[in-house]
Amino acid sequence: GAVVSQHPSRVICKSGTSVKIECRSLDFQATTMFWYRQFPKQSLMLMATSNEGSKATYEQGVEKDKFLINHASLTLSTLTVTSAHPEDSSFYICSASGHPEGGYTFGSGTRLTVV
Amino acid sequence: SQELEQSPQSLIVQEGKNLTINCTSSKTLYGLYWYKQKYGEGLIFLMMLQKGGEEKSHEKITAKLDEKKQQSSLHITASQPSHAGTYLCGAGRGGSNYKLTFGKGTLLTVNP
Numbered sequence: 001g002a003v004v005s006q007h008p009s010r011v012i013c014k015s016g017t018s019v020k021i022e023c024r025s026l027d028f029q030a031t032t033m034f035w036y037r038q039f040p041k042q043s044l045m046l047m048a049t050s051n052e053g054s055k056a057t058y059e060q061g062v063e064k065d066k067f068l069i070n071h072a073s074l075t076l077s078t079l080t081v082t083s084a085h086p087e088d089s090s091f092y093i094c095s096a097s098g099h100p101e102g103g104y105t106f107g108s109g110t111r112l113t114v115v
Numbered sequence: 116s117q118e119l120e121q122s123p124q125s126l127i128v129q130e131g132k133n134l135t136i137n138c139t140s141s142k143t144l145y146g147l148y149w150y151k152q153k154y155g156e157g158l159i160f161l162m163m164l165q166k167g168g169e170e171k172s173h174e175k176i177t178a179k180l181d182e183k184k185q186q187s188s189l190h191i192t193a194s195q196p197s198h199a200g201t202y203l204c205g206a207g208r209g210g211s212n213y214k215l216t217f218g219k220g221t222l223l224t225v226n227p
Contacts, residue, residue: 006157034214043203043219044158093157095215104148104205104215108157 002099003027006107013084013114021079021110023094029074030096034104035067038091050077074098084114117142119204119218127224133192136221138204140185147187148205148215149178158203161189191223199225 003026013019023033032051036044048064050056050071058064066088068080077096081088095106118141128134138147146165150158162171167182175192191198201222205215 041222043217046214046216049214091155095158103160103163105160106150106158109155111155 002096002101002103002105004030004094004096004105004107006094006110008110009108010111011113013112015085015114016083018080018082019084019112021081021092021094021112023077023079023096023107025075025096025098025105028096028099030077031074031098032096033071033077034095034097035069035077035079036093036095038093038109040091044093047079081112084112086114088112089114117206117216119206119216121202121204121218121221123221124219125222125224127226128194130195130225130227131193133190134194134223135191136189136202136223138187138189138218140206142185144180144182144185144187144206146207147178147180148207149187149189150203150205152201152203152220154201161202194223194225196225196227199223 005024007022035047038044047062048056048058048069050069052071052074056069071077093109095104097104120139122137148163149161152158162178164180170179177190180187201220203217203220205217207213207215
């Protein structure tokens with residue numbers, strides 16, 4: 001079946017630094033990738049949608065200069081949290097579509113803690 | 116925008132009991148996805164429903180789509196501790212290049 005690998009699974013960084021999260025589709029070409037944010041005991045909030053080779057489409061209220069998304073190839077998308085602050089601490093999950101069987105495949109998530 | 120309401124928000128059952136989780140959409144459902152999530156982990160795909168009246172089963176989990184009511188239900192038969200987790204329904208616009216909107220989830224606890 002479809003597999004999406006997300007790294008790192010956990011990261012702790014200092015305020016003001018940047019963190020990059022990778023999302024790779026291992027056995028299919030991901031035409032579209034999605035980035036979500038999840039707060040404790042809450043549902044997933046879509047941050048942005050990215051298509052390979054084009055600029056990401058951000059949801060209302062998401063700062064595109066703070067959350068940089070790059071989808072340079074059909075198997076890799078990255079989310080960079082720039083100048084991270086404690087309020088950016090959250091669980092970030094990516095998902096990818098494009099598998100021949102259809103549907104959406106999710107990564108295992110990244111727990112970001114900004115101290 | 117489409118909104119999904121899940122009920123109940125949380126559920127505690129005794130092992131062996133049956134249970135049902137509902138997901139109601141504010142708009143027409145073109146594609147409804149069910150996922151399971153353990154705390155701090157990614158989403159595990161359960162089932163996808165697209166046609167009104169469609170019903171799918173996998174092991175002890177059955178999902179139905181009532182398109183007219185813009186509602187889907189997830190039924191677990193003879194629950195086990197391994198079924199514990201948060202169940203999320205997600206709705207799209209029919210094609211997998213469109214974003215999914217999720218409900219707030221139903222936290223299921225199964226007591227042995």
